[in-house]
Amino acid sequence: MLINHLLPCGALTNTGSAFWQMISQQEKIKLLHFMRFVRLFDRRMVLWQRQGKIGTYAPVEGQEASQIGSALALNKLDWIFPSYREQGVAFTLGIPTTSIIQYWSGHIEGCKPPIGYRYVPPTVPIATQLPHAVGAAWSIKKRKEDAIAIAYFGDGATSEGDFHEALNFAGVFHLPVLFFCQNNGYAISVPFEKQSATKSVVDRAKAYEIDEYQVDGNDILAVYDVIKNARKKKRPALIEAMTYRTGAHTTADDASRYRCEEEVRVWLNRDPLYRYEQLCIKEGLLDEEQLTKEDEKMAIHLDQSMKEVEQKTPNLPSGLFNHVYYQLPNWLEKQQEEASEDVNNGSVHC
Amino acid sequence: MLINHLLPCGALTNTGSAFWQMISQQEKIKLLHFMRFVRLFDRRMVLWQRQGKIGTYAPVEGQEASQIGSALALNKLDWIFPSYREQGVAFTLGIPTTSIIQYWSGHIEGCKPPIGYRYVPPTVPIATQLPHAVGAAWSIKKRKEDAIAIAYFGDGATSEGDFHEALNFAGVFHLPVLFFCQNNGYAISVPFEKQSATKSVVDRAKAYEIDEYQVDGNDILAVYDVIKNARKKKRPALIEAMTYRTGAHTTADDASRYRCEEEVRVWLNRDPLYRYEQLCIKEGLLDEEQLTKEDEKMAIHLDQSMKEVEQKTPNLPSGLFNHVYYQLPNWLEKQQEEASEDVNNGSVHC
Amino acid sequence: MLTMVQSIADAQRVALELDENVLLLGEDIGKNGGVFRATEGLWEQFGSDRVIDTPLSEAGIVGSSLGLAMGGFKPIVEIQFLSFITPAFEQIVSHVARMRLRSQGVFSNSMVIRAPYGGGIGAPELHSDSTEAYFVHTPGLRVVVPSSPYTAKGLLLGAIECPDPVLFLEPLRLYRSRKEEVPSSYFTCPIDKAKRWREGEDVTLIGWGAMIPILIDASQMLIEQDISAEVIDLQSLSPIDEDTIFDSARKTGRVVIVHEAPRTCGVGAEIAARLSEEVIDSLEAPIKRVAGYDVPYPLFALEHAYLPNVNKVVRAVMELVYFQ
Amino acid sequence: MLTMVQSIADAQRVALELDENVLLLGEDIGKNGGVFRATEGLWEQFGSDRVIDTPLSEAGIVGSSLGLAMGGFKPIVEIQFLSFITPAFEQIVSHVARMRLRSQGVFSNSMVIRAPYGGGIGAPELHSDSTEAYFVHTPGLRVVVPSSPYTAKGLLLGAIECPDPVLFLEPLRLYRSRKEEVPSSYFTCPIDKAKRWREGEDVTLIGWGAMIPILIDASQMLIEQDISAEVIDLQSLSPIDEDTIFDSARKTGRVVIVHEAPRTCGVGAEIAARLSEEVIDSLEAPIKRVAGYDVPYPLFALEHAYLPNVNKVVRAVMELVYFQ
Numbered sequence A, B: 001m002l003i004n005h006l007l008p009c010g011a012l013t014n015t016g017s018a019f020w021q022m023i024s025q026q027e028k029i030k031l032l033h034f035m036r037f038v039r040l041f042d043r044r045m046v047l048w049q050r051q052g053k054i055g056t057y058a059p060v061e062g063q064e065a066s067q068i069g070s071a072l073a074l075n076k077l078d079w080i081f082p083s084y085r086e087q088g089v090a091f092t093l094g095i096p097t098t099s100i101i102q103y104w105s106g107h108i109e110g111c112k113p114p115i116g117y118r119y120v121p122p123t124v125p126i127a128t129q130l131p132h133a134v135g136a137a138w139s140i141k142k143r144k145e146d147a148i149a150i151a152y153f154g155d156g157a158t159s160e161g162d163f164h165e166a167l168n169f170a171g172v173f174h175l176p177v178l179f180f181c182q183n184n185g186y187a188i189s190v191p192f193e194k195q196s197a198t199k200s201v202v203d204r205a206k207a208y209e210i211d212e213y214q215v216d217g218n219d220i221l222a223v224y225d226v227i228k229n230a231r232k233k234k235r236p237a238l239i240e241a242m243t244y245r246t247g248a249h250t251t252a253d254d255a256s257r258y259r260c261e262e263e264v265r266v267w268l269n270r271d272p273l274y275r276y277e278q279l280c281i282k283e284g285l286l287d288e289e290q291l292t293k294e295d296e297k298m299a300i301h302l303d304q305s306m307k308e309v310e311q312k313t314p315n316l317p318s319g320l321f322n323h324v325y326y327q328l329p330n331w332l333e334k335q336q337e338e339a340s341e342d343v344n345n346g347s348v349h350c
Numbered sequence C, D: 001m002l003t004m005v006q007s008i009a010d011a012q013r014v015a016l017e018l019d020e021n022v023l024l025l026g027e028d029i030g031k032n033g034g035v036f037r038a039t040e041g042l043w044e045q046f047g048s049d050r051v052i053d054t055p056l057s058e059a060g061i062v063g064s065s066l067g068l069a070m071g072g073f074k075p076i077v078e079i080q081f082l083s084f085i086t087p088a089f090e091q092i093v094s095h096v097a098r099m100r101l102r103s104q105g106v107f108s109n110s111m112v113i114r115a116p117y118g119g120g121i122g123a124p125e126l127h128s129d130s131t132e133a134y135f136v137h138t139p140g141l142r143v144v145v146p147s148s149p150y151t152a153k154g155l156l157l158g159a160i161e162c163p164d165p166v167l168f169l170e171p172l173r174l175y176r177s178r179k180e181e182v183p184s185s186y187f188t189c190p191i192d193k194a195k196r197w198r199e200g201e202d203v204t205l206i207g208w209g210a211m212i213p214i215l216i217d218a219s220q221m222l223i224e225q226d227i228s229a230e231v232i233d234l235q236s237l238s239p240i241d242e243d244t245i246f247d248s249a250r251k252t253g254r255v256v257i258v259h260e261a262p263r264t265c266g267v268g269a270e271i272a273a274r275l276s277e278e279v280i281d282s283l284e285a286p287i288k289r290v291a292g293y294d295v296p297y298p299l300f301a302l303e304h305a306y307l308p309n310v311n312k313v314v315r316a317v318m319e320l321v322y323f324q
């Protein structure tokens, strides 16, 4: 059963009305702000990629409700294992904008989480972060922490062996881990019907005796509610958020090769930001003036962050060698000297 | 729902009576003979291992109904992908006894299927044969052959990623492949409850939209029926045969370390051979005299096969190099010469 | 005139036309034509039964391709990037490489696994790794790397013709770096031979794939120093064409081996080892490797520092020439 | 007096006692005590929360161990046989080896992956393969191989103490081949140093693990020919202790490297390459490798022909000594 609180037009469902009354004004405004910010940020990233300021980029647009709704439901001690498309999650959780830009500019420093954060660097190979989340949840359970681990992944990831092995472990060892699948209908060009014979991802939860939730992934209230609820239970769960990326898979992808405009239009009409803004207007929460100000502040923040990143020159050659091992071993020190020499004699340019 | 035709005491269930009337006298006798032969063979192998005549061996005892019931339901064009414990299947399908002995004596020649056979060499890494069976089924479908592919594996194999990826492919591409799991309750020492949070293996079929059958694996009539039926459908199916190995995992294993005598006793009372013999007695099919003769013939056959194998000296050094590539490449020829020299100068003994 | 990636698509087109047992399998290779367009137009021409978009499941792809090969088909598998071959590592190492041997010649394991690889194009994390050595160390496989549009087609068709499983590695940096006349018909290049791109007397430069343009540039620069460099393109990493490299090393007495992969236990080590076993008495200087450092391939902001380049190669040659 | 497998169990016992963050994970390591009894008695002593029987799922084991390491635990993983590490290859290569680097030092990737390996005991197919080179070629990992009961305990405790991920390979053939006095208390051996088992002047024999008794026997036989052989046990395959092997090669001028793994791109290649880069002018003869052939490890009836043995080593030494 698809959990849905907020309809595409911005009307609340019955469950939605109940939930709306339960959450605070502050929460409501946070949901709105982060959705707007992330959309701004994400569009700016696409632009920067076109301008050659950053590398290939994986846009978030269309999936903001899934990412922000889930992220805002998390707590400080939770372990977060993102894939490569979770800029919305990262931003919402307080990963510095500069870090995110740095990562997409090919600087390893962008992977470094701020002190005290359990936000893991983006995972590039598909589904491999799921077993890590299982291990982190195990560590939470062993230390009796008030926390969960959450792994973010796409519909395509459900075909990989690591998906299966991770969910099996979670079921067998009863671990507090949430497997949060953003089913955006495609793995690059491959539609979900060709990915799996089951109608939906949650159908797989039964194979592991873990909880299951299917939620409208463009409905930030429903996502927020589901994750709040699931994380309280401290039980393993598979959550499927039905959503869509309205842009391309990455800036290197041409989505028109494999999906039609009509389909995109249908989903644009289900836009997560629009529907929440409609609700906020109705509820008198949307202060146009205030928002314009915030947007401007955000734009400035983004441009400043970019400037900061542009001024950072990567550490050469130490950036290649630091942290490969706990301490730089002798033989790598030799190679680092070699690399230094290459920098010094101009064989390699900084 | 567990499919059951023949009770441990040898009485037929209602479905069993119906099935019994449908099959021919010849089939009934074949089922009996192969069960007796395989048990004899398997016990001889264990003995030979103790005598140092063969290497580490994985005994079949207790699983004969699953192996022979399924094997007899197969057709000549079917592709068979066994694990390492399918001596019962191999023998029933006509793989020469000498080949089976050779394999367990560490002779690669034992892997070679007779001409025209689609019986694949035993697979040692767990669950890896499942994707192979998927590919073979794909080839069957593409060539429109009247055949299926069947993969044999254990309960432990269901935790591996390859299990998941194979079943997913089978569901997505609608392939004629049977995944036949002998759930003998253990993966070496690990009981199924620790392997999976689901009660049974078939619970996983739903995750792939493929057919499912759970069958009493010590009931040769039920297994025979289910596989006959499933193979006719030419659809992907997961079949779970509930059984038990009454011996150790291999001759190198000491099962008393992880399971109690009482449990073994319970299963000895469900012995697949005993119950079918009881039925045959009741039905007047068991001709003691005839059987004794056959057993004697079988014993002679086994001893002769062993002698034959003992007389075969492995080909040195060509046995190392043949078939690694389609043709022996130059550089391997050089290594083969090196190896020949080592044989000739006594560095290596034949 | 074709780019390398076009000539690779063309080779597959020719193979699909010639032999109805040829099948293509991979992620996004069908409707999308491959993320690099290496299968562009083939789904349209041959349909989804022969150009198959698979689930995201490398072990499933390679494992079922082995089953297809056993059934007499000839699968050509695309792994989207070489780094993402690791989920299929068990299938390749334990099964694809051994099925012919294990069945004593009865079952075929004939397939081609194509994978783009290598750095220098600012690709995301893990997309630039060069892990060819894992496969060169795995008996039963062949490993082939082209360095030009023409040889790409000839070698790929050679690989498809070969009854052994071939890992065919396509240097990303060369996919569109230049165009070349490539016959549209069927032709093959031998997949177990090195190619001499340039003759020389003083030093032998050995490389493959994306290193070849660098070695050719280096040999140009060396001419200005009156050093005549021979440039050898290994092409076949497994087997290694010993004759060609031994002959060259005996002639020049100096060898520099260049590759992107980490130095330790890379294919360069094997070449050096063979030289030090077989032609050591012809060598006038140590054997030099210019290779990636023993660190994971960096995020792209630093890849220029990680990668071998012309300057590094020239410097290595100079060390050998002035060695005493 | 302990066998090697007993001393390995003992090392784990000591580690579990000393540090409550140490966890053991693997297939059949709990109630069953490990298929080789390398964890015998530990489940009984430390309970199933610390000595964990896992599902049959190598990627799950290694991947979740990485998560545990990030959470501050110190997992010791048993892979039942080295060949069965391939399903976890992606986890090891793409993640375990890189988590510290990728998080810029914030998240730990500290773990030990133990695996029995190597041939000579008549084990079933795939149970005897030596695939250490895959991991030596993977930056971010360490690879350690003991050759005696004493060093096994010291090296394993050293590996557990080490903050880097360590692949700890246990030669099956040495598990019970002899007993030795091993202190029951905590002690470590340095995990990045080679060990000289025997000094010599004429030739250097380099090996590790199950090759060491063979090299020692060979050195005895060589004495009869008036040849004095130095026997070096690499112990650490990654990093390679260059100083020890370079010193020895400079002294003797002749080197034979011996390993079970296939020759091409084995760790022997790397040693030969380094020697030919750094000490070539001290060498009086080619560098020889005595290694497995470039074929899959055979079924056990032929393993004696595949494996290096004393005769093959002695013959190689003779070739070098009489080389001109």
Ligand SMILES: Cc1ncc(C[n+]2csc(CCOP(=O)(O)OP(=O)(O)O)c2C)c(N)n1
Pocket: A085, A124, A125, A126, A153, A154, A155, A156, A157, A158, A184, A186, A187, A188, A249, C027, C056, C058, C080, C084, C087
């Ligand atoms: C193991 C592996 N195989 C292939 C790829 C290449 N690849 C990157 S993203 C992607 C599709 C992922 O689809 P999905 O899981 O649905 O996530 P989405 O991109 O839709 O968010 C593929 C095939 C990869 N990164 N890792």
Ligand SMILES: Cc1ncc(C[n+]2csc(CCOP(=O)(O)OP(=O)(O)O)c2C)c(N)n1
Pocket: B085, B124, B125, B126, B153, B154, B155, B156, B157, B158, B184, B186, B187, B188, B249, D027, D056, D058, D080, D084, D087
């Ligand atoms: C990938 C892999 N991991 C581990 C092993 C070692 N191993 C051999 S048999 C076995 C247990 C298999 O259990 P199950 O699948 O239930 O089959 P059964 O032996 O009970 O028939 C294990 C762990 C292996 N062969 N392959």
Ligand SMILES: [Mg+2]
Pocket: A154, A155, A156, A182, A183, A184, A185, A186, A187, A188
């Ligand atoms: Mg998707």
Ligand SMILES: [Mg+2]
Pocket: B154, B155, B156, B182, B183, B184, B185, B186, B187, B188
């Ligand atoms: Mg079992």
